[in-house]
Amino acid sequence: MSDHPRPPTARYLETLATGLAVLSVTQLLVGLWQGREYEVGRGHASLAAMLTRGGPSEFLAAFHLWASHAMLAGALLLILWMLVTGAYGKEWRGRWWSALAFAGSGLLLQVSGNLLPLDRHAVQTAVIEASIAGRVPWVGPWLSERVLAGPGFGAATVDLWYAAHRLVLPGILVVATAGLAWPGRVRRARPLAVATILPLSVAVLMALAVGAPIGEPAGPADANGYDALPGWYVWPMHGAMKGFDSVVPGWGWIGAVVLPGLVATALVLLPFGSQRVSRRALLPTVGILGLALVAVGAFFGGRPASLIADEMLTEEPADSALVLAIRPELAARGATLFKARGCVRCHGLDGSKGSGGPDLTFVHRKHPDPDWYRRFVRNPRSVRPNSTMPAFALSEDDLTAIAEYLRNPRPN
Ligand code: HEC
Known part of the structure; x- marks a missing residue:
């Protein structure tokens, strides 16, 4: 039963896994290169400098952005594909957990990296994500204070997120990447060599075609602003939050925190389950939970930001002619x-x-x-x-x- 999946599917899975590893190694090297020039306290200025200088430093900044999207999207595709083909049994376990760790660290790298340009959108989305953590009953305020490294958004927040982005998360990513590329027990399924540079090529093309925009620098008001559109990768969580909130106001945290937590736990435990519980029972359970999250995201998610994630909502300006006396x-x-x-x-x-x-x-x-x-x-x-x-x-x-x-x- 653990010899799922058979060739040629196994071969395609190996190809995608190896392709993601190639992209990841490139991304880690580019990140190291960029880190030399990035100054935490002057995030906006240092990134704007890279982008306006043009040439290789502009290209690398754009590549870093698009590679992060490609890694996350590729990891989600891989997980979904492994899930439906049953590639999480004994032989595939290592790959399966590596893919999960790859997606998890990729998501957090995305979220923390999104803050680093320190433009208005960056700061506002960070504030929104922290505020969602703050809604969990009892532990919420404590949680949001940990996430922000203080009672509100400030310089300490940026220091903390940058440390995570530069040290902790890349460490996890390196291990996950090694796990994805390691031939292990899946010996017969050799990847299609040429296709392993596909994910990398996608990131290069996007960087060349679209580049990396940067918004206006954030001001103090943005540390308390909520007018930014969330990125596509947090869309299902936002949707689930709104879904629960529209049933019982204030219960959104169940959709934003508890439900994704349950799905993640189920995915991590899946290889154990596949031996004891029949795959026939597990797959639908995990599948339904995941699909529910996606459906609710589509239904309640609202508008996700463009992939470049620099969008702000615009509202009608306040009408100062309406000064009625207060009662x-x-x-x-x-x-x-x-x-x-x-x-x-x-x-x-x-x-x-x-x-x-x-x-x-x-x-x-x-x-x-x-x-x-x-x-x-x-x-x-x-x-x-x-x-x-x-x-x-x-x-x-x-x-x-x-x-x-x-x-x-x-x-x-
Ligand atoms: C579950 C958390 C939550 C609860 C409970 C809540 N709010 Fe809000 N509120 C928010 C968030 C988050 C925003 C930020 C803007 C947004 O997302 O629309 C907001 C924004 C606002 C704004 C607009 C602020 C601005 O700067 O434009 C007003 C006014 C407001 N809330 C009033 C209320 C009132 C009145 C209640 C009680 C009936 C309430 N809120 C209950 C989370 C909450």
């Missing part, structure tokens, strides 16, 4: 509702200390119009298609009170 009693009732309805879970007490959502201290400057809050809180996605805030089914009166509270400038 203090209504605002006070709104303050009570803000606590009672669980807004404080993500926005902190009186909205000034977000963990899972932004600080709302200055939101009245952004949105003076009470109607904006009513629309947004009832259904955030009707205002911002990619919003990750859950919708709240509140009465018209309650919405009006909350709107009055939020558009009221905070005391002090």
Whole structure:
């Protein structure tokens, strides 16, 4: 039973695995080269310098970006292919776990590397990912503080993510790459030599054709901004989060953290299961979980950023002509509702200390119009298609009170 899959499938799998290893080794070398020039504190400036200089340094920066996308996409394809052909039994175990480690470190390298240009999109997406960690009940605030290396996004966050990107994750990737390329017990399935440079060629072509754009440098406001579109690789998690949130507001963390965790655990344990439990029972279970994640991503995911991931959402500008007088009693009732309805879970007490959502201290400057809050809180996605805030089914009166509270400038 463990001799799945047979040639020629085995040969194609070996070819893809080896091709990914070739790409990975190239990527690691390019990363080392770039690391010499990248200065953590001046991330935006040092990357902008590489890109504007042109020639090889511009090409290598673009290659580094596209190779990271190609590695992740290739690893997902490999895992899916191994899954459906049953390539996780005894002979394939090493390959299977290597592919999982390759995809896992590739994903985290992608997420951490995405921050390094330190443009507005980079910082905002980092803040969004950390805020999702912050939504897990009980451990959330602790978790988001670990991820950000402090109570909020700052220089320490960049140091931590860069250390992970340069030391820890490449270490895991090296081991995974060795596991993918190692002939091991699958001796008969020799890769198709020419095709092993296919993944590398894709990355080279994309780098030449598209290049690597860089956005405006991030400012302090971006450390609390949520207007960036998420990259394609976190799309299923965002979708699952929104899916759960639309069933029970505030339960999004089950989709964003618990569900992907279960899928990952099931995949890691699969080789053990395949010997005891029949493959007929396991495959559908894992398959259904995975498909559910993809389906929910497609349904609730919103718009993913372009592959170059530099997109920001644009919203209608605040209309300063709408300065209506604040009604203090209504605002006070709104303050009570803000606590009672669980807004404080993500926005902190009186909205000034977000963990899972932004600080709302200055939101009245952004949105003076009470109607904006009513629309947004009832259904955030009707205002911002990619919003990750859950919708709240509140009465018209309650919405009006909350709107009055939020558009009221905070005391002090
Ligand atoms: C599960 C976490 C969560 C909960 C609970 C939550 N929010 Fe939010 N909120 C967010 C996130 C995340 C954003 C960031 C913007 C986005 O994704 O649309 C946000 C954004 C906002 C904004 C817009 C801020 C801006 O700068 O434009 C307002 C206003 C707001 N929330 C009000 C509320 C109110 C009122 C409640 C309670 C009824 C609430 N929120 C409950 C997560 C949450």
